[in-house]
Amino acid sequence: MDLLERFRDALPRVVDDIRTLVTCESPSDDLAALAASAKLTAELGTAYLGSEPEQIVLDGRPHLRWRLGDGPRRVLVLCHHDTVWPIGTLDNHPFAVADEVLRGPGCFDMKTGTVMAFHAIAALAETDGITVLVTGDEELGSPSSRQLIEEEARGCVAALVLESAGAAGALKTERKGVSLYQVTAVGRAAHAGLEPEKGVNASLELAFQLSAVAALGAPERGTTVTPTALQAGTTTNTVPAQGRFAVDVRARTVVEQQRVDTAIRALRPHLPGAELHVTGGPNRPPLEAVSSAELFERVCRLAAGQGLAEPAQVSVGGASDGNFTAGIGVPTLDGLGASGGGAHADDEHVLVDELPGRIALLAALLADLLTSALPDPAGAR
Template structure:
C-alpha cells in the first residue's frame, strides 16, 4: 500500500482527472458502465491519496469506498452515476473553453469528486478520513443507503460534494423527496359499440390527477406534481389501464406523513375501477439545523459564503436524518445539472478543493492533554 504525501492543489491536474472520469460514461442502472466508472474513480483516488479503494458490489453497480485508516472522523460523500445515457459523450464531449468545463456529469457531480480528492491530497494528516462514492444516487440510493448510513454514523461528520447552489452557495437544507406510482385498473370495451360496458381508466386517472395535485401546500414547502401519465392501447378501445407518476417534495416529517397517508387513502371515483399505489418519500428532509455548525466553520474558512435550502434531494438527506452533522453543496461551482448546458467554473476549482480540505482539517481531533 503506497503512502500518502501532501501535494499542492493543481487546477491542471484536476482538469485531467475530471476528463478521465467524464470520458467513462456512467448512466444509472447500467451496471457494466458503472463498473468501468467505479474502477476509474478508484484509480483517481488511489493515484492521488495512496492506499486502496474498495469496490463494494451491488445490484446497481459498484460503490467506491476508501479509508485512510485510523479512528473514523469525516466522511466525504458523493456519487459517480449520472443521468445521461450512453452515447451522450460522443454528442457532447468533455471540453474546456472560456473558463468552463463541459460534458456529461461535470457539475453533477464528477467535478466535486475530483475537487475533494485533490483537496485531501493537500493535507498532511488524513487519518480518520473516508470517501464513499455511490453508484445509484440519481435513482434513489436503494442499494447504497445502508452503507451510507453505516459510515456516516461511524464518522460523525459528513461533507457532501454535490454541486454548489446557484452562485456558489452551500446547501444547508434540503426537502425530503419521493415518487409515487398510482396504477388504475378499469375494464376494456369497444369505444363505439358499447362504451358503457367498460370502465374508463383514463377518466379515473383524470379524477385522481386533480385530487393528487390538490395535496400540495406551497405555503409550507410541500409540492405534489404529477409528472408522467400513460393510458390506453387503441383509439377505439376504452382504456383498461392507466398509470400516473407523481413527484413529491416536503420540508418536514409531519408533511411527509400527511402525504403518504393521503396517497394510501386514494379511492376510485368510477364504479368498478381499482387503484394501487406504490412508492413513498424515500429521502427524509434535511433540516438546516444539521448543517449549522459546519456552515459556520465553512464561513470562517471562506468568508462571504451563502447558505441555501433547496428542493432537490441528495444522500445528505439520509445522514442528516440520523442526526449526523452534514454540509452539502461543497462540490463544483457551475450549473445546468441534468441538462445539455451543464458546466463547471474552472476558476472556482482550487478554492473549493481547499474549502473541503479546510473543513476536514478542522475536524481533526485535538491532541491529548
C-alpha cells in the first residue's frame, strides 16, 4: 500500500485525533489549560511514536520533546499546542465536520499539524534521528521555548514546521523577520490654559517621531515599519508630559532588519527639552528564501514520485518558530501543516480531503531526509 492510500484509509482516525486535541482548549495565557493540553498531546503522541516525551516546563509553560532513536539528530519537526482562543470558545465555535470542512478553535493553527506529524512519523520504517518538539508558547512569540528550539535544531539537516499552509495549500518558503519597539517621549507638564508655554508637549514630540519612524519602511524591499498602539497625556487641560507608541517591523532579510534597527535607535528628540527613549528590538530573524530553497525543490520531486500535484510556495509576513531555526543557519521549510484558512478568526477551518496527500508528502520528505545526503549544515553548528 502506498503512502497516499494508507492515509486515505486512516482519514477517519486522523479526524478523530484532531477532534481530541481541538476539544481540549489551550490558550497561551492559561497555565492550567496548557498543562491539560500537554498531557493529552503527550498521550496521543506516545500512541503513535512508541515512546513517551520529555516534558520540559519553562516559566510554567509545558513543552514536549520526543528524541526518536539513539543516532545523531537529523530532522527537527516543530509544532505547538497553544492557541489564541480563550476558554469557552468551544461553546460558540464547537468542533464540527461538514461537507469535508473541519472547524474548531485551533484546528488550523495548528493542532491539525501536530496530528499530521504523529501519523506521518508512525508510517515510517525508520525514525532514528527525528526529534519532535511541541511547544506551549508559540502564540506569545515563544519567550520560554526559543532557546530550546534553537538547541534542538543545531546540527540538524532540516527543520520542518507543521504550521498551517498558505492559500491553496502553498508551502511557506519565506517568512519576514519581526522587530518590536516602544518609542517613549518625555516632556514637561504645564497647565494648557494658564501657561502652556512652560510645558514640553510629549504629544507633539511623538507626532514628529511617528512620521520619522513610518518613513523607514521600504515597500520595494518588502520592509514594513508600522507605528501601532499610541498613548499620551493624562487630562484634557494638561500639556502631556509623557507618551509612547509601539512599532511593528517586518523585514525579508537580516540586512533590512538591521538597517531599521539602527535607524530607530538613532532617533533623537525634535523639541527643545524633550527626551526620547527606545526599547525593544528584533524578536524573530527572517526565514529567508535561501533557507528553504533546497528543501522545497526536494518536496516538489517527492510529490511527483507520490503522484501528487507539485506544491506552490508563498512568502508571508507572519512569523513562526521556523524563523528561529532558519536564523541559526538550519535549512527550514514551513507551512507543511493543514490546508484551510481562518487562522485566529471565527471561520478557522481545515480542508479534510487535503489531509491524506499532505500527510503522505510529509512522510515521504521525512524518509528522504533520513536516508539521503543534504549539504553539511555547518552554519548551524
